[in-house]
Amino acid sequence: MHRTRVRVVEDALDANNTIARANRDDFDRAGVRVVNLMSAPGAGKTALLESVFRAGLNGVRPGVLEGDVQGSLDADRLAHFHVPVTQINTDGGFGGECHLDANMVRSALAEVPLDEIDLLIVENVGNLVCPAEFGVGEDAKAMVCSVTEGEDKPLKYPLMFRTCGLVIVNKIDLLPHLDYDMDKLRHNIRSVNPDAEIMEVSARTGEGVEGLRNWLVQAADRAAAPA
Amino acid sequence: MHRTRVRVVEDALDANNTIARANRDDFDRAGVRVVNLMSAPGAGKTALLESVFRAGLNGVRPGVLEGDVQGSLDADRLAHFHVPVTQINTDGGFGGECHLDANMVRSALAEVPLDEIDLLIVENVGNLVCPAEFGVGEDAKAMVCSVTEGEDKPLKYPLMFRTCGLVIVNKIDLLPHLDYDMDKLRHNIRSVNPDAEIMEVSARTGEGVEGLRNWLVQAADRAAAPA
Numbered sequence: 001m002h003r004t005r006v007r008v009v010e011d012a013l014d015a016n017n018t019i020a021r022a023n024r025d026d027f028d029r030a031g032v033r034v035v036n037l038m039s040a041p042g043a044g045k046t047a048l049l050e051s052v053f054r055a056g057l058n059g060v061r062p063g064v065l066e067g068d069v070q071g072s073l074d075a076d077r078l079a080h081f082h083v084p085v086t087q088i089n090t091d092g093g094f095g096g097e098c099h100l101d102a103n104m105v106r107s108a109l110a111e112v113p114l115d116e117i118d119l120l121i122v123e124n125v126g127n128l129v130c131p132a133e134f135g136v137g138e139d140a141k142a143m144v145c146s147v148t149e150g151e152d153k154p155l156k157y158p159l160m161f162r163t164c165g166l167v168i169v170n171k172i173d174l175l176p177h178l179d180y181d182m183d184k185l186r187h188n189i190r191s192v193n194p195d196a197e198i199m200e201v202s203a204r205t206g207e208g209v210e211g212l213r214n215w216l217v218q219a220a221d222r223a224a225a226p227a
Numbered sequence: 228m229h230r231t232r233v234r235v236v237e238d239a240l241d242a243n244n245t246i247a248r249a250n251r252d253d254f255d256r257a258g259v260r261v262v263n264l265m266s267a268p269g270a271g272k273t274a275l276l277e278s279v280f281r282a283g284l285n286g287v288r289p290g291v292l293e294g295d296v297q298g299s300l301d302a303d304r305l306a307h308f309h310v311p312v313t314q315i316n317t318d319g320g321f322g323g324e325c326h327l328d329a330n331m332v333r334s335a336l337a338e339v340p341l342d343e344i345d346l347l348i349v350e351n352v353g354n355l356v357c358p359a360e361f362g363v364g365e366d367a368k369a370m371v372c373s374v375t376e377g378e379d380k381p382l383k384y385p386l387m388f389r390t391c392g393l394v395i396v397n398k399i400d401l402l403p404h405l406d407y408d409m410d411k412l413r414h415n416i417r418s419v420n421p422d423a424e425i426m427e428v429s430a431r432t433g434e435g436v437e438g439l440r441n442w443l444v445q446a447a448d449r450a451a452a453p454a
Contacts (some may be wrong), residue, residue, distance in 0.1 A: 031373070040267050040268040040269060040353070041267040041355050041376055041383070041384065042267060042375065042376025042377050042380060068383055069356060069384055069385075069386075070382070070383065070384075070385055071381060071382050071383055073379050073382060073383060084355070096356060096386065097356070098356035098357050100323055122272055126267070126327060126355065126383070126384075127354055127355070127356060128353065128354070129296060129323055129325035129352070129354060130325050140369075145374065146269070146400065148269065148373065148375035148401070149269025150269050151266055152300050153268055154259050155271060155297070155298050155300060156268070156295055156296060156297065156298055156300060156353070156355075157268065157297075158296075158297055158298055159296075159302070159323065168360060171375065173404075174375070174401065174404055174405075177401055177404050180403075181433075204406075
């Protein structure tokens with residue numbers, strides 16, 4: 001909006017990209033592939049990961065980097081599955097950061113057992129804006145969007161939908177109780193990201209979760225090739 | 228986290244507070260009371276306002292300042308009710324701002340017919356983090372939290388719940404189809420904000436919306452007293 005402000009933001013994003021590349025180099029050296037998983041608050045990222053870990057990932061060894069403003073509720077839920085989980089809290093004296101950035105991830109890397117995992121899932125802070133702007137060194141970005149949020153979100157938060165290769169539409173078990181038009185959602189996603197893969201799932205009933213497990217296994221398999 | 232960073236943020240919040248006070252002076256002079264309405268994406272702020280405007284506000288003349296990263300979908304919905312709606316888009320060349328700040332509101336004030344309204348509702352960008360940090364000159368902060376988001380949100384986004392005098396729990400029509408514990412939510416809200424007023428509503432069925440209408444009428448009535 002204001003020219004100075006835009007420059008400050010551009011500088012911040014440049015600095016972030018530099019650190020993200022350093023993260024990426026470390027991930028590549030360790031042969032670990034990284035998925036940045038994003039969504040609005042309460043869309044079901046953690047519930048989906050619970051469902052995925054319960055069924056397993058076909059030999060792929062996952063780890064989670066858990067981003068929250070405060071607390072470790074999600075990390076505690078995922079630790080039950082004997083998956084290495086590292087918590088990052090973004091609160092620092094004031095209200096807290098609304099996203100993970102490359103530097104926060106870098107600061108936590110010493111705690112992540114990269115040699116014991118094949119796939120690192122970064123569960124970002126629940127937010128549809130800033131997480132899409134700050135890469136952390138990931139190989140792929142994926143997002144969860146709940147049917148309870150309405151069909152208009154791709155049009156209101158276009159960058160998030162544009163940057164994600166995979167859009168996981170969650171809570172489809174609630175469709176009979178909502179006035180929801182799945183075709184309209186798909187149309188809206190396509191209008192900002194024609195190439196996005198779209199997956200309909202329910203973390204609660206397990207419907208469609210196998211597709212997500214396969215996607216994650218394939219994301220990790222790309223680690224087999226040397227960087 | 229880093230000392231320089233914390234200082235930068237503190238300076239930004241100080242500058243924001245100065246502009247927020249100027250906004251507040253303008254609102255007071257015009258005898259307009261202002262409610263900053265916040266929530267996660269898709270919690271139902273616009274649907275609730277539709278429900279409120281449909282039934283009316285007992286003679287109180289509302290206006291809306293509509294904050295979105297991009298587009299005017301919500302403003303278009305609310306314009307049907309012949310309520311003056313002013314759109315603020317926060318995208319500015321990059322991904323967009325995740326919140327309204329006092330300066331954005333100030334820039335839009337010339338478009339808001341303050342002499343024709345009693346109550347200005349600022350519908351903030353859908354986000355549970357930064358909107359709580361940036362006051363815009365409001366008299367009251369209120370938030371919508373949907374039962375589909377789970378009961379844990381007050382613990383994960385404590386500042387938002389702490390700064391809001393009113394927490395509107397929306398989509399209670401879906402409760403029969405969810406594993407949701409309303410007592411747990413109330414307990415979690417109380418743990419971060421013992422004084423918050425909690426209201427259970429459904430924008431879809433209209434249940435409980437009368438309470439919200441009364442609350443808004445009372446918020447506007449406080450404008451009768453000279454500043």
